[in-house]
Amino acid sequence: MSKPLKIGLVGTGSIAHAHLPAFKQFPGRVQITAVCDIRQQAADRFAELAGTDVVFTDFERMLKEADIDAVDICTVHNQHRHQVIAAAEAGKHILLEKPMGITLDECREMLKATDAAGITYMIAQCLRYLPNSQWVRQRIIEGEFGDIWALRSDNFASMVPPKSKIDTDKSTGPGIWYLDGKQAGGGALISQSTHHIDLFRYYIGDISRVTATSWTDHPFFINGAEESIAATMEFENGAVAQVLSSWASRTPWNHHYWLLGELGSVTSRLMPGSSPAEQYIGPLDVSLPRFDDDKSSRAFVPLDIADTDLPTHLPFVNEILHFADCCQSGAEPLSSGTDNLGTMKAVLGIYESAKTGQPVSLADI
Numbered sequence: 001m002s003k004p005l006k007i008g009l010v011g012t013g014s015i016a017h018a019h020l021p022a023f024k025q026f027p028g029r030v031q032i033t034a035v036c037d038i039r040q041q042a043a044d045r046f047a048e049l050a051g052t053d054v055v056f057t058d059f060e061r062m063l064k065e066a067d068i069d070a071v072d073i074c075t076v077h078n079q080h081r082h083q084v085i086a087a088a089e090a091g092k093h094i095l096l097e098k099p100m101g102i103t104l105d106e107c108r109e110m111l112k113a114t115d116a117a118g119i120t121y122m123i124a125q126c127l128r129y130l131p132n133s134q135w136v137r138q139r140i141i142e143g144e145f146g147d148i149w150a151l152r153s154d155n156f157a158s159m160v161p162p163k164s165k166i167d168t169d170k171s172t173g174p175g176i177w178y179l180d181g182k183q184a185g186g187g188a189l190i191s192q193s194t195h196h197i198d199l200f201r202y203y204i205g206d207i208s209r210v211t212a213t214s215w216t217d218h219p220f221f222i223n224g225a226e227e228s229i230a231a232t233m234e235f236e237n238g239a240v241a242q243v244l245s246s247w248a249s250r251t252p253w254n255h256h257y258w259l260l261g262e263l264g265s266v267t268s269r270l271m272p273g274s275s276p277a278e279q280y281i282g283p284l285d286v287s288l289p290r291f292d293d294d295k296s297s298r299a300f301v302p303l304d305i306a307d308t309d310l311p312t313h314l315p316f317v318n319e320i321l322h323f324a325d326c327c328q329s330g331a332e333p334l335s336s337g338t339d340n341l342g343t344m345k346a347v348l349g350i351y352e353s354a355k356t357g358q359p360v361s362l363a364d365i
């Protein structure tokens with residue numbers, strides 16, 4: 001068996017804690033041997049949890065000094081470009097949290113640097129590593145749902161108080177980077193809906209054209225981050241998807257999708273009171289009517305997680321183990337940077353369309 005992959009994790013905020021179980025449960029495969037965060041205390045706390053005392057507050061120093069084969073980048077979106085390029089130049093394999101970047105130029109620069117370095121470059125599109133998702137994709141390939149003609153994605157959260165309830169003269173806003181277009185590259189769409197957009201591409205292939213409208217009049221969304229957005233995506237295979245995202249939705253946190261095929265459908269089940277993470281990975285209901293049996297023709301049944309080759313039911317654990325396998329074997333990751341350009345084109349094309357009011361052909365951007 002090969003030695004564990006030695007990883008330097010940068011950005012010890014919320015998602016880093018979701019990555020931690022992979023390292024705890026599979027120490028023979030992956031180890032955190034260094035930790036970095038610009039916030040020293042957060043880095044120290046996380047390093048203790050991860051079982052290392054090698055801590056940095058400067059990413060470039062970690063690249064130079066730490067004993068690492070790879071980096072796991074869990075930072076704010078506008079830090080991704082320079083961290084990916086620096087890690088590639090240092091010859092380290094890279095696992096990068098979504099979204100790859102905040103402009104297409106950035107994404108292309110990252111791909112140029114990672115290709116030139118010949119390292120493994122994988123985007124942590126966690127939904128691809130859910131047993132549910134891999135089961136659905138396999139059934140699509142086998143034709144069980146027939147031709148997929150429509151998909152729908154709803155991503156809602158109530159991240160800000162209603163505009164009428166805040167005193168805009170006194171309030172400076174919550175100061176969350178997710179609401180700042182300069183740091184996040186947008187609002188609800190880039191941070192949340194990127195997951196479903198990527199999942200839909202995984203299910204049925206590339207997107208050719210997008211059209212969108214967005215709304216933002218809440219003062220807490222700054223530097224171009226949108227409050228709400230509605231988009232239509234046309235796929236190369238003829239299917240159409242609707243995407244609705246809002247961070248001022250006055251709903252509980254919600255991720256929900258539909259996939260409609262000629263012979264069957266899939267819907268992700270909403271679980272009242274569940275955490276955001278539980279909703280991402282929550283159960284699916286599947287309808288595969290048997291037309292020789294009237295009674296079952298419209299029944300939804302909970303998906304019985306069938307045989308996938310994934311090592312666990314946890315997407316983050318599966319994705320990190322897949323990353324380690326790819327680094328060690330040289331295989332192309334399922335969610336490689338190269339593949340992910342298609343997801344970023346859709347996300348950033350939707351923003352372009354919302355800005356211009358015109359459809360955007362993804363071949364042109």
Ligand SMILES: NC(=O)c1ccc[n+]([C@@H]2O[C@H](COP(=O)([O-])OP(=O)(O)OC[C@H]3O[C@@H](n4cnc5c(N)ncnc54)[C@H](O)[C@@H]3O)[C@@H](O)[C@H]2O)c1
Binds near residue numbers: 036
């Ligand atoms: N896969 C998912 O389901 C999922 C869920 C949440 C977030 N994310 C992604 O994970 C990434 C991080 O999000 P988060 O919610 O953990 O954010 P967060 O704010 O909780 O954590 C970000 C951390 O990065 C640190 N940081 C920022 N700039 C840095 C730099 N230059 N060098 C070192 N450290 C730096 C911050 O101090 C902070 O500790 C984002 O790309 C986000 O979109 C993915």
